[in-house]
Amino acid sequence: MLWTERVIAAHKRRLSERAPDRRKELITCWELSRSGDSPEPAIKKAFELVADGNANERELGFYVLMDLALNDPSLSTHISQLAHHRFAAVRRGLAFYLSRSFPLEFQVAVYRTLLQDKAASVRVSTITSIGMVYLKDLLPELRTLRATERNVKVIESLDYWVPLLETGYRVELSQTPGTLLVTALTGNGIASKNVKTTDPNDPLILHAVEELRNRP
Structure with missing residues (x-):
């Protein structure tokens, strides 16, 4: 079972423990898509939740999108679209939740886009995520960013993570x-x-x- 599936299953088990929210509807759509129905309802609901959901809804929304794309690579375009979402919180979430099960080239492409984000908070989140997953492939991009970056928080993040990535x-x-x-x-x-x-x-x-x- 993929990590995404385990997290989704955990959300399903805990639904009865919390106040009603939109996770049940999303899980129903996800289960139908995994049974052969169109994934579009699940994708649409997941996009809704990552944009304006509470913490639990946002997390589930990201995991559903990751799971669908991992099981059907043609759906990975929806993950790429999140890198251009109008809400910075969604782009930060993408940096945090991007699955390591995706092909390396795909991960690098998404992180590379997020490193160029106009929001400093997204750049910081992306740098942190790259460090946490030990993705040395993006060291050239991080060094280039350090040479031009002007935001103090982003510079601090780069100065912490780049040396760590270089030596481990x-x-x-x-x-x-x-x-x-x-x-x-x-x-x-x-x-x-x-x-x-x-x-x-x-x-x-x-x-x-x-x-x-x-x-x-």
Whole structure:
């Protein structure tokens, strides 16, 4: 079962636990589309929810769109359209929810579009997402953006994530005496731990990086 399907199933189980919203209607449309009906009703409702839904509705809307496109690549154009949505919140959501199950070329194309977004908040969200999934393929675009960027928050985001993407980990002083704080990219976010050394070149550093990446 795809991760998108598991999240949708979780939403379905929790519907009875919360105040009524539009998720039930979307799930019904999604189930019908997965049974052979046209996906258009599900796509239309999902677009509605990602644009003006509450937090649960927005999340489900994104996962439904991802799931439909993953099961029928011809529907991936709807994902690409979200990168040009009139609401910045939707474009930020796309950066956050874009599935790693899509072909690499597709992910890169979507993130590349979002890196050029007029809204600084979307650029920050995109840079963060690229770092969290450890997508080194976009390092050239990030370096180019750093050379021209003027927004302080975007610059701060670039200065944090670009070095991490370049090396895969960061070593800095810890608040605990006699230790260094190691932060590693895992492909599913970042993880950190204190290492008992004051030498950033100590072999213990790389051992810690490997351990962080292999954590369940």
